Structures are given as structure tokens and as C-alpha cells.
Amino acid sequence: KAGVTQTPRYLIKTRGQQVTLSCSPISGHRSVSWYQQTPGQGLQFLFEYFSETQRNKGNFPGRFSGRQFSNSRSEMNVSTLELGDSALYLCASSLDPSSTAFFGQGTRLTVV
Amino acid sequence: DQQVKQNSPSLSVQEGRISILNCDYTNSMFDYFLWYKKYPAEGPTFLISISSIKDKNEDGRFTVFLNKSAKHLSLHIVPSQPGDSAVYFCAARALTQKLVFGQGTRLTINP
Numbered sequence: 001k002a003g004v005t006q007t008p009r010y011l012i013k014t015r016g017q018q019v020t021l022s023c024s025p026i027s028g029h030r031s032v033s034w035y036q037q038t039p040g041q042g043l044q045f046l047f048e049y050f051s052e053t054q055r056n057k058g059n060f061p062g063r064f065s066g067r068q069f070s071n072s073r074s075e076m077n078v079s080t081l082e083l084g085d086s087a088l089y090l091c092a093s094s095l096d097p098s099s100t101a102f103f104g105q106g107t108r109l110t111v112v
Numbered sequence: 113d114q115q116v117k118q119n120s121p122s123l124s125v126q127e128g129r130i131s132i133l134n135c136d137y138t139n140s141m142f143d144y145f146l147w148y149k150k151y152p153a154e155g156p157t158f159l160i161s162i163s164s165i166k167d168k169n170e171d172g173r174f175t176v177f178l179n180k181s182a183k184h185l186s187l188h189i190v191p192s193q194p195g196d197s198a199v200y201f202c203a204a205r206a207l208t209q210k211l212v213f214g215q216g217t218r219l220t221i222n223p
Contacts, residue, residue, distance in 0.1 A: 006155075033210065033211070035213075041215075042213050042214065042215040043201065045210050045211070045213075048210055055208075056210040058210070088153070090155050090156070092155075092211075096208075097208035098144075098207070098208045101158070103148070103156045103157070103158075105154055105155045106153070106154065106155045
């Protein structure tokens with residue numbers, strides 16, 4: 001069974017641009033969560049989707065948005081990129097919100 | 113408001129000995145706890161979990177202990193191996209709410 005797939009793995013963007021990251025969950029998993037990891041900040045929760053509905057949202061500005069499609073694949077978008085958005089963005093999927101979450105490899109975003 | 117805390121940023125253990133990683137939490141509503149292991153530039157890998165109705169769960173070399181009265185959990189790795197060198201995150205969840213992670217502990221296993 002394939003794991004959680006995140007694309008792209010690496011990305012370099014310029015300040016002010018926008019970016020879209022993609023996450024394909026494990027087959028059968030309907031819950032997808034996104035996290036941001038920066039040095040010294042641990043894993044900061046961005047948002048969680050289940051059956052195309054956003055269930056939870058973290059304390060991030062409105063520049064960060066996401067969505068989930070009917071096939072459970074999810075995308076997150078960051079607009080007007082800032083240098084501080086440089087981070088490893090992680091996606092996790094689970095069967096449902098009460099099940100164990102499994103992570104993808106992450107997308108390393110560098111904003112220059 | 114850090115609801116899950118890993119107070120030791122790093123830990124160094126000799127190969128073959130026991131590694132004990134600790135985690136404290138403040139939210140009494142947390143009912144499910146997990147440990148993840150993370151290598152640099154990779155996503156966290158699920159290791160072991162425990163429900164609040166239990167106080168111990170074992171899986172091979174990994175054992176998680178939960179002390180609800182102290183709001184404390186720990187991960188024991190016995191025996192420690194070089195491949196265990198990584199950052200370990202504990203995480204907790206209340207009902208079906210979001211996972212809350214600690215800051216992580218970097219474990220180094222010395223030969």
C-alpha cells in the first residue's frame with residue numbers, strides 16, 4: 001500500500017509569489033492534516049480536512065489556505081509568500097479524525 | 113500555550129542501553145497519545161500510541177508509559193541501536209480534535 005505522497009519535494013519561490021502544495025493520502029484515508037515545521041518551532045498545525053470539510057484550523061494568517069477533493073487528495077496554498085514561510089510542510093492522513101495519522105515526506109519550501 | 117512539552121531538547125545514550133524520552137501535557141481532555149520518530153528532511157514516522165484507558169503499551173523494543181495523574185508519558189527504547197538516532201516527537205489528541213505536538217527530543221545513540 002502506497003504511503004502519503006507529497007509533491008513537489010522541494011520548491012524555491014520568490015517573496016510575494018504564491019505556491020500550491022499537493023498531498024495524496026493513503027488509499028482509503030479520508031482525513032488529511034497539514035503541518036509546518038521550522039527550526040526550533042516543532043510541528044505547527046495548519047488545518048485538517050475530512051470528507052472535503054475543514055474541521056480544524058491552526059493559528060496561521062489567511063494567506064494559508066487549503067482544500068480537499070472528493071478523492072481525499074488535498075492541496076494547500078500560500079499566497080504573498082514571505083521569507084518566514086520557508087519551512088518543511090508536512091501532510092498526514094488517517095482513516096478518520098480519531099485514527100492514527102501517517103505522514104508524508106514533506107515539501108521543503110524555500111522563499112528567497 | 114504549549115499543551116505538550118518535551119523538556120529535554122537532546123539526549124545521548126550508549127548503544128545497547130535504555131533510552132527514556134519524556135513528555136508532559138497540561139490538557140486533561142487528551143485521550144490519545146502518540147510517539148513519532150523523525151529523520152532530517154523526512155516526514156515523522158509513527159512509532160507507538162497509547163489510549164488514556166491504558167497505562168502501558170509495548171511494541172518490540174518500544175514501550176510507552178502513561179501516568180494520567182502526573183500528566184506524563186514516556187517512551188522507553190530497549191536496547192538502543194544506532195538507527196534509533198533521530199528526533200522524537202510526542203503528540204496528544206482530545207477526542208477527534210487536532211494532534212498537538214511537543215517540540216521534540218533529539219536522541220543520539222553512541223557506539
